[in-house]
Amino acid sequence: MTKEIFKEHKSVYYEKLPTHVHVTAHEASKAVANEIADLIRAKQQKGEYAVLGLATGSTPKRVYAELVRMHKEEGLHFQNVVTFNLDEYYGLPSESLQSYHHFMQENLFRHVNIAHEFCFIPDSDMPQALVKTHCEQYEKKIEEYGGIDFQLLGIGRNGHIGFNEPGSHSSSVTRLITLDPMTRSDAAVEFGGLAAVPRKAITMGVSTILKAKRVVLLAWGEHKAGIVKQAVEGPVTEFVPASYLQGHNNACFVIDETAASELTRKKTPWLTDTVVWHQQMIKKAVTHLALTVGKPVLKLTNNDYNENGLSDLLVLYGQAYDINIEVFNWLQHTITGWPGGKPNADDDNRPERAEPAKKRVVIFSPHPDDDIISMGGTFQRLVDQGHEVHVAYQTSGNIAVADDEAFRFIEFVKDYNEKFVISSPRAVAMFDEAEAFLKTKKNGEKDIPSLRYVKGLIRRGEAKNTCRFVGIPMERVHFLDLPFYETGTVDKNPFGTEDVVLIAALIEAVQPHQIYAAGDLADPHGTHKVCLDGIIAALNGLKEKPFIKDCWIWLYKGAWAEWDIDLIEMAVPMSPDQVLKKRAGIFKHQSQKDGVVFQGSDNREFWQRAEDRNKATADLYNKLGLAEYEAMEAFVRWQQF
Known part of the structure; x- marks a missing residue:
């Protein structure tokens, strides 16, 4: 056996179905969209239907966007396309903002020339006694069109495909199913809270999916890496329904680098x-x-x-x-109590330079609490050690404020104004408008601008409170309110020129020796990634400026994960007292305590997640034989220049 064959043999041993890794989700989505477009065109030439099985959720959105672009710019037509959607929430009217009927209209159907009568989605707004017959008819309709030619899938963090939750049998067909708690928790943000998420859904069955002639499963991000590894490298089991794809003769996973991070070939x-x-x-x-x-x-x-x-x-x-x-x-040599560099010390084996002894520092915080949650101990050290520390809050964070918190704030402002009569009529009208909207707001409905402003004020006040606590003067606190974030929904716009200009202007004004930025690609809502992209774009635009060559960029992680131990280049230890002080700083963000909007399936509050993560990092160093500390914050240096 040659060396090349042996290498291939080892790879196949670990990965039990083809897995294509792309650098970014955007590149991967374009590749999948091109495959779908090729199928549509090939079927058109034969005068046949192209029957597509379609998925919903954030994962396939870029695929649909690319198909829409090809329709508008390259003449890709959809007259011969028939679609069958995987699933739909049971009991949710099709006109609901969270329904998959609405999702498909907004992301694909209304943008292309597909016939309405060729778009099939489970109809879940019916009495339960009629559901079984409807599901049987759905299966029959797929057969009438010759079966599905191309089935697009995502994967849940619990391994579900469609809404085939853990425990689903390989012979299951289209049916009504009770949703797994993790699935409902992941959907809570779309519904404005867990209580509003439907408990049941209609889904294509595993056997229905496996009958498709071609199956492509998409996965993006670090938060999907663990389940991707189980599905690709683990045994076929009903507890990870995506693993059933190992038995399909024409299925593959298409994933980005971060979703691939736990695969054996990467790990x-x-x-x-x-x-x-x-x-x-x-x-x-x-x-x-x-x-x-x-x-x-x-x-x-x-x-x-x-x-x-x-x-x-x-x-x-x-x-x-x-x-x-x-x-x-x-x-x-990665461990240091001097994140800004130790003055008058030999820095050959230290992660940061000794000079200049007093550095200008910019901490970029994607949301108004990431600074204290992710690097609160280091933040405090930099201030205590005399560096000129600036904090730049990149977004307003307004969608993470619960409606009842906004109600409380509005009532306080109106009561105060009524007593002292100091607000302008325009301000009063704005608060009245926000309050009136809250009284009639539907679950999952997008906040109007006046309510987003109120929620942004709440978070801005909390951020200022934290900075006072740490010791930052208000003139070094910067609220960028980047426009990309202001959609009023979880889905954000890509960063644009205006975002980059705002970031670059601050960097050029401060001319920092250090920049701290969130490198947390495990953020399930994507804001950290967009914020980092904006910083990198700004730095690229400034790279010819003389001060840039002396600027080091350190990346921290957020509330969801920590850097792998082998990647850490600076580890800042914390004593028990420093851990408690960081906790107190996190507590300044009262709107993010006690069951916050984006709690997810992790019931720990952000201060608990941060402490557990920091202690786990210290424990890793201790297990490897290094000194034992109470906690550690970790950083990786970004060195594109």
């Missing part, structure tokens, strides 16, 4: 391919080995390396001890 690439042993790869391999075998780095033996697929490293180094001591030193 432990030395097990599937020949790797180049540079510093980052060595650090990745040795820390993974130490955590796998449960030993500190300095106690790893030659046998540990040989028995875990790392014999190549022994060939390079000769002995485990030589590898161990080098990796241990690399890890040790």
Whole structure:
């Protein structure tokens, strides 16, 4: 067997169906849209229907947007297209904002020349006694059109496809199903709260999906990485319904780099391919080995390396001890109590420069609380150590404020105004308008501008309170209110020129030596990613400015995940007292406590998530044989320039 064949054999051993990894979700979506367009055109030439099975949710939106673009700009026609949607919430009228009837109209159907009578979506607004007959008719209708040629899927964090929740049998057909708690929790933001999410849905069955001639499953983001690994590399099981696709002869996963991050070829690439042993790869391999075998780095033996697929490293180094001591030193050198650099110290083995001793720093916070939640201890250290720290809140964060919180705020303002009569008539009218809308607002309905303004004021006040607590003067607190965010919904616009100009203007005004930015691609709502894209675009526009060469960019994670231990380049330890002070800073954001809008399936509050994550990072360093700390905040340096 040749080396090339052996490499392919190892890859197939881990991944049990074809998995195509693209750099970005945008690139992946374009590739899938092109495949669908090719199918439509091929069927048109034969005078046949192109029968598509369609998914809903945020994942396929870019695919639909690309199909719409091809229709408008490249003449892609849909006269011969027949569509069958995977599912629909039971009991939800088709005109509801959260219905999949509405979703398909808004994202595809009304933008292309597809015949209304060729678009089939389960009709769930009917008495339950009629549902079984309707489902049977839905199956029959698919058969009448010759079956589905191309089935598009997403994947839930619990492994569901369509609404085939864990426990669904491979022989299941279109039917009424009770939704899994995780599925309902993930949908809560669309409905304005968990209580409003339907408990049942009508879905195509697993066997219905598997009958499709071609099946493509999409997944984007770190929060899908774990379930993607289970579905692609794990056993076929009803507890991960997406794993059933392993038995299909023409199915594949199309995912982005972040959704692929837990696959064996990404997590432990030395097990599937020949790797180049540079510093980052060595650090990745040795820390993974130490955590796998449960030993500190300095106690790893030659046998540990040989028995875990790392014999190549022994060939390079000769002995485990030589590898161990080098990796241990690399890890040790990431730890610092001086995130802005230690003055008058040798900085050869420190993550930050000693000079200038007093640095200008900009902390970019996507939402008005990410600064304190994600790097509150480091934030406080930078202030206490005398650096000129600026905080830039990139978005208003208004959609994360609950309606009852806005009601309370409006009532306070109106009561205060009534007593002291100091507000302008225009301001009074705005608060009246917001209050009147709240009284008639439907679940999931988009907030009107006046209500978004009120909610933004609430979050702005909380952010100011945190900055006062940390010790930042108000002239160093900047509210950018980037326009891309102001859609009034979870779905945001791509960042535009105006967003980039606002970010670049602040950077140029401050001319920082350090920038801290959210690199958290696990943010399930995507705001962190857009905010980071905006910062990078602004820096690219400023790269010829002299001050940029002295500006280091440090990326922090948010409330959902931490950097892998091998990626961390600066770890800032916190004492028990510092952990408690950070908690107190997070408490300044009262609108984000006690069951917030975006709680998700994780019932912990943000301060609990932050503390658990910071303590887990410290525990990892301790397990690897480093000093034991109460907690740590971690950063990765971005070095595009």
